[in-house]
Amino acid sequence: MSAWTSLPTSVETEDALDALLTTPPPDLVEMMARIDGDIIVLGIGGKMGLTLGVLARRAIEAAGVRKSVIGVSRFSDPMCRDTLEAQGVQTLPCDLLDRAAVDDLPRVKNVIYMVGRKFGTKGAEPLTWASNVSVPDNVGQHFRESRLVVFSTGCVYPLVPAVSGGCTEGVAPDPVGEYAQSCLGRERVFEHWSNTFATPLCLVRLNYAIDLRYGVLYDIGKRVFEGRPIDLGVSHFNAIWQGDANHWALRCLEHCASPANVLNVTGPETASVRFVAEAFAELFSAGVDFVGEGTDGRMYLSNAARAIAQFGYPSVPLITMIRWQAGWIQRGGRSLDKPTHFAVVDGEY
Numbered sequence: 048m049s050a051w052t053s054l055p056t057s058v059e060t061e062d063a064l065d066a067l068l069t070t071p072p073p074d075l076v077e078m079m080a081r082i083d084g085d086i087i088v089l090g091i092g093g094k095m096g097l098t099l100g101v102l103a104r105r106a107i108e109a110a111g112v113r114k115s116v117i118g119v120s121r122f123s124d125p126m127c128r129d130t131l132e133a134q135g136v137q138t139l140p141c142d143l144l145d146r147a148a149v150d151d152l153p154r155v156k157n158v159i160y161m162v163g164r165k166f167g168t169k170g171a172e173p174l175t176w177a178s179n180v181s182v183p184d185n186v187g188q189h190f191r192e193s194r195l196v197v198f199s200t201g202c203v204y205p206l207v208p209a210v211s212g213g214c215t216e217g218v219a220p221d222p223v224g225e226y227a228q229s230c231l232g233r234e235r236v237f238e239h240w241s242n243t244f245a246t247p248l249c250l251v252r253l254n255y256a257i258d259l260r261y262g263v264l265y266d267i268g269k270r271v272f273e274g275r276p277i278d279l280g281v282s283h284f285n286a287i288w289q290g291d292a293n294h295w296a297l298r299c300l301e302h303c304a305s306p307a308n309v310l311n312v313t314g315p316e317t318a319s320v321r322f323v324a325e326a327f328a329e330l331f332s333a334g335v336d337f338v339g340e341g342t343d344g345r346m347y348l349s350n351a352a353r354a355i356a357q358f359g360y361p362s363v364p365l366i367t368m369i370r371w372q373a374g375w376i377q378r379g380g381r382s383l384d385k386p387t388h389f390a391v392v393d394g395e396y
């Protein structure tokens with residue numbers, strides 16, 4: 048039985064986790080049989096890219112078609128490159144800020160764009176703007192004949208109260224702080240070249256992927272496990288299993304348009320921090336203390352109704368992710384040590 052019809056009760060090893068994140072669901076396999084051309088993943092060296100590249104590779108193999116997956120990054124972590132190559136993903140080291148180097152990249156039909164810079168922005172704002180805006184300028188021009196799925200973020204929206212149910216794609220962007228402004232810049236530059244060259248484009252506004260080695264659930268669960276209080280100043284969040292986020296992003300290759308299609312990608316819940324923390328406490332047989340209650344907070348929340356109508360409900364329910372995450376933390380499972388800072392609402396990262 049496939050991982051997509053029968054979820055395990057726990058995820059005990061990184062191999063098991065990676066297998067879950069990269070098992071292709073049937074509709075993705077069918078899409079690989081349908082779409083023309085190879086796939087290039089730009090910025091594959093980050094937290095999501097490795098599993099997205101391998102997911103695409105496995106879907107192609109399951110479809111029984113000939114199609115390359117090429118991963119491009121600087122490969123700051125050389126292990127990432129080795130792992131991708133071992134799994135059949137070709138790799139091309141490239142600093143995408145270098146226009147001449149971008150010009151040498153193969154003009155592949157399908158582009159998944161994952162480059163981004165967030166943490167460390169404060170004090171190094173110019174590098175964030177260059178990474179989030181100049182790189183799109185290089186890529187948008189070079190890949191004008193391709194179809195482009197571009198990872199963006201729910202941080203381009205204004206902060207909203209939990210009762211809103213999250214921003215839909217129709218809400219006008221109103222980014223807070225330079226990181227979020229640069230992310231809107233990324234979208235606008237891609238849109239400009241899409242409009243200029245009629246390049247099909249899909250902007251994927253993602254809120255918080257969950258992969259057990261990092262993520263909002265890791266951040267909350269770890270605090271509860273260590274007996275540290277949970278701040279309810281930011282009382283709600285959105286999250287989605289990383290396998291589902293990557294699956295939907297790849298499926299978006301068939302939902303690119305010019306002018307751009309915009310899609311919120313996250314889970315169906317406006318998840319309550321209190322609910323999640325109490326669920327962790329129960330699983331740890333521990334207590335949990337809260338601070339910052341009763342503040343009428345505004346926060347980053349997106350409404351994924353459109354994506355869910357398009358692709359169906361995510362395959363891993365929130366409570367299952369919480370159970371997996373609790374077990375992972377209790378067993379001392381590896382952490383990427385990359386906190387999400389999901390409770391930051393002043394735009395400073």
Ligand SMILES: NC(=O)c1ccc[n+]([C@@H]2O[C@H](COP(=O)([O-])OP(=O)(O)OC[C@H]3O[C@@H](n4cnc5c(N)ncnc54)[C@H](OP(=O)(O)O)[C@@H]3O)[C@@H](O)[C@H]2O)c1
Pocket residue numbers: 089090091092093094095096119120121122123124141142143144160161162163164165178182198199200201253254255256257
């Ligand atoms: N993970 C989430 O929950 C989440 C939530 C919202 C939005 N997003 C967005 O989704 C995308 C993927 O997420 P992620 O978590 O995998 O991001 P990430 O960990 O920041 O990875 C992005 C990768 O892009 C590569 N990169 C950066 N500058 C580059 C350059 N000049 N040339 C070539 N490669 C470059 C880097 O790898 P190298 O160092 O190897 O080059 C980096 O690790 C990002 O755009 C992020 O903003 C993610």
